[in-house]
Amino acid sequence: MGRKLLIEHAQVEGIRTYEVYRKQGGYRSVEKALKTMSPDGVLEEVKKSGLRGRGGAGFPTGMKWSFLAKPEGVPRYLLCNADESEPGTFKDRYLMEKIPHLLIEGMITSSYALGANTSYIYIRGEYSWIVFILEKAIQEAYANGWLGKNILGSGYDLDLYVAPGAGAYICGEETALIESLEGKRGNPRVKPPFPAVKGLWASPTVVNNVETIAAVVPIINDGGDEYAKIGIGKSTGTKLISAGGNINRPGVYEIELGVPVEEFIYSDEYCGGIKNGKKLKACVPGGSSVPILPHFLINKTANGEQRLMTYESLSDGGFVSGSMLGSGGFIVYDEDQCIVRNTWNFARFYRHESCGQCSPCREGTGWMEKVLWRMENGQGKLSDIDMLVDIAKKIEGNTICPLGDAAAWPVAAAVRHFREEFEWHVHEPKACMERNYGLVREPVAV
């Protein structure tokens, strides 16, 4: 059993309430930080921990915090990104729903480190019931002196609010989130300036994922060095993985980074193997935006090394034979799933969610969707396959925000690993509408 730092107490009766959370050791990190540490001291611990952003990009949190501009007399903001809309990802929901106070505690300790006196949790609007869970917890935190003026007599003030969105994946992109929080359409901003210099209302701003902020709590409680002992190399600590698809035990698991992927999929502690005794066909390990892996690259890398649940191991081989840890949205496909249909489905998602500002993304996502749809419906041409790759290439790197890349990568990866299956769709137009291609063959070394 791996250590659990975040959701260890998730099943404790009443943990959603302040009393029970406090009894389980809650709010110690705030006490420790405000009474015994300077803001920079907190930052140092976060740096030492090696914590990397859990929202998808994996950027070192301590470094991100140290970039925050601190001009005199200008407010600074910490925004928690609880927009969680990446297909396959439902871990932040679990954390907020079960242990709302953990996020609030993390927000207080982190806001103190950054010198923010007002912070917001931007949460996707569909999680409306969680809005109220969080607001109740915030009220309790105010009532018990953890929020408001002069917290614990330290002279530090903090107000914390929840701000719900209204349905838009793009608002998870940090500058779109800021626009949305300002009461506008969620159109990403051109960077620079980066939020660390000009973010919310043109003030210096840090945006962090729910899980990142929650991880600050154990880091301050036990020290950054302790946290860094967990995991492998630059993948330190624990990570929440939301597992879905054709597995026996879908759900949210906290793993120590470094667990073998094979163990994660097959052990009864986690996914419990493929449902209905079927074979594993493919896996998207980090949310819909990361490249799909065919079965022969899931448990082992192209070099034959064991694949581990770490940032490095999952991306081993680059986009040729690897993928990414991403948001931890782990999607498993059995042998009955059609890769063309799945790729079409994701293309449709990105077309729908594109904000429309950049032509490559706005037009390209629509083209990919249409081409994939006609292949899936037995009307594809062989030249469509290369056209898909070409469109993906033309989107990648040519847009304001990374949504364009996120739309391009899954298509490019599906064609790379499952070209045979795409070709089969063209050659067997009738069969492809009735049944699935089956398992792709392992490439033979030549």
Next chain:
Amino acid sequence: MTTTSATHGTPFQFSEAALAEAKALMQKFPEGKHKSAILRILHIAQEENHGWLSIAAMDQVAAVMGIQPIEVYEVATFYSMYNLQPVGNYVLEFCHTGPCAIEGAERIIAYTQQKLGIATGETTADGVFTIKEVECLGACGYAPMMQVGEFYHEHLTEAKIDQFLEDCRAGKIDKGTWKMH
């Protein structure tokens, strides 16, 4: 990005309670930044306008917030949770994204469409149900799923849909509320 046209609708007034709440929401933001409260105020307006945002309702939001109507329209047309046309009493919002699709979402959606005799985007003649298809709602491990009002209904089966529709008709399904709890 969605492109939608809006409808004027009948005159709209916020209830006293909603008006008070809208004012409280605006105060959560610094002086002069109260426009930030718009998304939530729109949620409340939608709830008070039978589940959709008419132009009349959006104009009221603009008036209450002291901003231009166009500022409200451009926001309301961007986000998928706002309905710009009338909807039924229960809006069944099915997730149709990948992880749900491979666990049977398409089958469940087709079943519901057949049962109600409507396509996605349509409302039953009696005005009870609207079917909407939406993107991943963060319930991928509990697929197939739909959202109705504030709540998620997960691990859907045909039998569960039958029961659910019946319970809706009997008025037994709680839709929750965007107003303060």
